[in-house]
Amino acid sequence: MQVVILCGGKGTRLREETEFRPKPMVPVGEHPILWHIMKTYAHYGHKEFILCLGYKGHVIKDYFLNYRYQSNDFTLKLGQDQQLAFHGTSGGEDDWVITMANTGEDTMTGGRVKRIEKYIKGDLIMLTYGDGVGNVDINALLExxxxxxKLATLTGVRPPGRFGELMTDNSLITEFNEKPQTSGGRINGGFFVFSRDAFKYLSADAGSILEQEPLRKLAADRQLVCFPxxxxxxxxxTFREFEMLNQLWVRNQAPWKVW
Known part of the structure; x- marks a missing residue:
């Protein structure tokens, strides 16, 4: 099944890393966060991707166009009859199929999704943001x-708790929780599934924001459900979150690494 990834935002709150590259290309370990997201979907057998490009989209194009060179050792024979021999494989990504679609420098999320409709082949697509990772069971979400x-499903997640959480009974602390998610309400965590008819709710207008009118209208029509x-x-x-994800990866404690 095709996986659409929103890759066009400017990431202004992470300016330290995004001044010269789009946020999906900010590294977690030795790979951009976009690679981590794609590896998650590929683990569940979904290896056909549509990347909605915008801000500095050429950086993403260059990364994948040169992916084999970056991922493998190779021997190069120079001269008039130049020859190139790669050693090893790309690490499991040889069968990925990637469509890179320019969806506008300043286009918002709804407009980006609508503009790639022409590349959709089947009755269902999956969609997520290019700047968030999780150990979501993709096939359970699809089922x-x-x-x-319904026409649309979003993954409802617990907001990451910045300072931890205390569970109390009057003044007695019953649980001290330093886990990264709180136990309160859920928020939109991306990892969507859309039926083809959901595109009727979208507009190709550059100002169309997926999380506003389209999802609100789907909810009002009782066509939007939440996968917990x-x-x-x-x-x-933020830079703090960038550092936290990198520390988890370096320590081999990355919960999203399901592959």
Whole structure:
């Protein structure tokens, strides 16, 4: 199944890293966060991607156009009959199929999704943001969407708790929780599934924001359901979050590494 990833935002709150590259290309370990997201979907068998490019989209194009050179050792024979021999494989990504679609420098999320409709082949697509990782069970999400028979499903996650959480009974602390998610309400964590008819709710207008009129209208029409995810989920919106994700990766404690 095709996976659409929103890759066009400017990431202004992470200016230290995004001045010269789009946020999906900000590294977690030795790979950009976009690679981590794609590896998650590929683990569940979904290896056909549509990347909605915008701000500095050429950086993403260059990365994948040169992916084999970056990922492998190779021997180069110079001269008039130049020859190149690669050693090894790309690490499991040889069968990925990636469509890179320019969706506008300043286009908002709804407009970006609508503008790639021409590349959609089947009755269902998956969609997520290019700056957040999680250990979401992608195939369970897909089955959830099919069972409910609605036009759209989003993954509802627990907001990451910045300072930890205290569970109390009057003044008695009953639980001290330093986990990254709180136990309160859920927020939109991305990892969507859309039926083809959901595109009728979208506009190609550059100012169309997926999270406003389209999702609100789907909800009002009782066509939007929430897949609950209580596991790990973390966006990379700030430098502190960038550092936290990199520390988890370096320590081999990355919960989203399901592959």
């Amino acid at each position: 959830f969407h099919k069972q409910h028979g 995810h209580d596991g790990f989920w973390q966006p990379m919106d």
